[in-house]
Amino acid sequence: QMSTLLEAYKDDPVQLHHLIPLDFPSLRAVPESHVWPESYNFRVSPSDENLSIPIVDLKDPNIADNIGRACQTWGIFQVTNHGLPSGLLEDVEYEARRLFSLPVEQKRKVLRSPCGATGYGCARITPFFPKLMWHEGFTVMGSSVDHARVLWPHGYKRFCDAMDNYQKHMKTLAHNLFLTILSSLDLSEPEKNWAAAVYDSESNALQLNSYPACPDPTRTIGLAPHTDSLLLTILHHCETNGLQTFRDGFGWVPVHQVSGALTVNVGDLLHILSNGKFPTVCHRAVVNRTRHRISVAYFYGPRADSVFGPFSRLGFPRYRTLTLKEYIGIKAKHLDKALSLITN
Numbered sequence: 001q002m003s004t005l006l007e008a009y010k011d012d013p014v015q016l017h018h019l020i021p022l023d024f025p026s027l028r029a030v031p032e033s034h035v036w037p038e039s040y041n042f043r044v045s046p047s048d049e050n051l052s053i054p055i056v057d058l059k060d061p062n063i064a065d066n067i068g069r070a071c072q073t074w075g076i077f078q079v080t081n082h083g084l085p086s087g088l089l090e091d092v093e094y095e096a097r098r099l100f101s102l103p104v105e106q107k108r109k110v111l112r113s114p115c116g117a118t119g120y121g122c123a124r125i126t127p128f129f130p131k132l133m134w135h136e137g138f139t140v141m142g143s144s145v146d147h148a149r150v151l152w153p154h155g156y157k158r159f160c161d162a163m164d165n166y167q168k169h170m171k172t173l174a175h176n177l178f179l180t181i182l183s184s185l186d187l188s189e190p191e192k193n194w195a196a197a198v199y200d201s202e203s204n205a206l207q208l209n210s211y212p213a214c215p216d217p218t219r220t221i222g223l224a225p226h227t228d229s230l231l232l233t234i235l236h237h238c239e240t241n242g243l244q245t246f247r248d249g250f251g252w253v254p255v256h257q258v259s260g261a262l263t264v265n266v267g268d269l270l271h272i273l274s275n276g277k278f279p280t281v282c283h284r285a286v287v288n289r290t291r292h293r294i295s296v297a298y299f300y301g302p303r304a305d306s307v308f309g310p311f312s313r314l315g316f317p318r319y320r321t322l323t324l325k326e327y328i329g330i331k332a333k334h335l336d337k338a339l340s341l342i343t344n
């Protein structure tokens with residue numbers, strides 16, 4: 001069955017097919033293609049060291065208030081007591097590592113095609129930046145069996161099972177988080193019904209990120225600054241830090257993940273729905289010298305043809321109403337200018 005999000009990406013191809021991740025482990029130095037201008041300033045200023053994103057306990061009785069506050073002030077927070085079996089978190093990390101440790105020739109067999117949204121390759125945001133990233137990714141939407149069969153003709157099942165199982169659990173968690181976040185807003189009955197129905201007609205994606213150990217981590221970047229497009233993202237850091245979030249007035253703040261926790265961030269769609277009350281959050285990933293960092297991001301959204309705009313009781317709508325498909329098209333062309341282009 002064709003995912004509607006997949007179709008949306010087909011119509012907005014990014015020119016990525018000529019960009020193929022390097023064979024990172026074979027490199028003793030960072031090549032010019034991956035050396036970023038110093039203006040990107042990958043170091044975190046010392047004053048930020050004591051700052052940290054909120055930690056929200058999902059079993060706390062004040063959960064709605066806590067999450068609402070976290071979304072308003074930071075747009076990114078960690079969740080504990082999220083109910084995900086730890087074995088599942090381990091499995092998905094294990095399978096991601098298994099994939100990225102394949103020889104480059106093997107991985108290149110499942111390269112994302114120009115019009116495709118799934119498979120192996122550079123991040124979609126790559127063409128917007130002057131340099132390449134110390135990163136390789138693998139995107140899954142729905143079943144991963146077609147690609148997994150190419151990678152492991154006789155051992156694809158465990159990969160697919162781990163991805164399926166992970167997506168199933170993530171979908172439930174993401175939807176519960178979505179409703180909890182919305183419960184701190186004043187919604188009309190039809191709006192509440194619309195939100196509840198997202199679960200049955202959702203679109204989602206799973207992005208496996210790989211940041212190999214880097215000989216000179218201060219000169220390059222893992223994932224360039226960006227905001228996520230859908231409603232919310234749930235990130236599993238696999239116990240290695242590297243994510244940083246931008247906060248106005250503070251600068252780049254590192255996310256030190258509590259062991260076993262997951263990091264949740266607001267995406268552009270939730271920003272639009274909340275009329276800017278829950279701002280989308282700009283984040284990036286840095287690399288390190290010794291560890292090969294893996295992260296797994298789950299993106300949750302409504303179906304691509306769903307029409308959305310700011311909820312009605314949140315004041316004058318700052319954004320116009322549009323479909324997710326249309327928004328993805330604008331983002332594919334204009335990246336971080338997308339929100340300002342749909343401003344009323």
Ligand SMILES: C=C1C[C@]23C[C@@]1(O)CC[C@H]2[C@@]12CCC[C@@](C)(C(=O)O1)[C@H]2[C@@H]3C(=O)O
Pocket residue numbers: 005009117123124125126139204205206207226227228229230297299
């Ligand atoms: C549904 C999706 C969100 C995403 C594009 C994608 O099709 C799958 C990959 C996602 C990702 C991960 C890295 C950062 C990002 C901006 C990118 O280039 O690809 C996000 C995309 C997004 O949120 O727009």
Ligand SMILES: O=C(O)CCC(=O)C(=O)O
Pocket residue numbers: 207209223228235242243244283284285295297
């Ligand atoms: O790896 C990380 O810490 C960030 C990943 C991310 O931002 C993404 O996949 O959108």
Ligand SMILES: [Fe+2]
Pocket residue numbers: 226227228233283
């Ligand atoms: Fe992201």
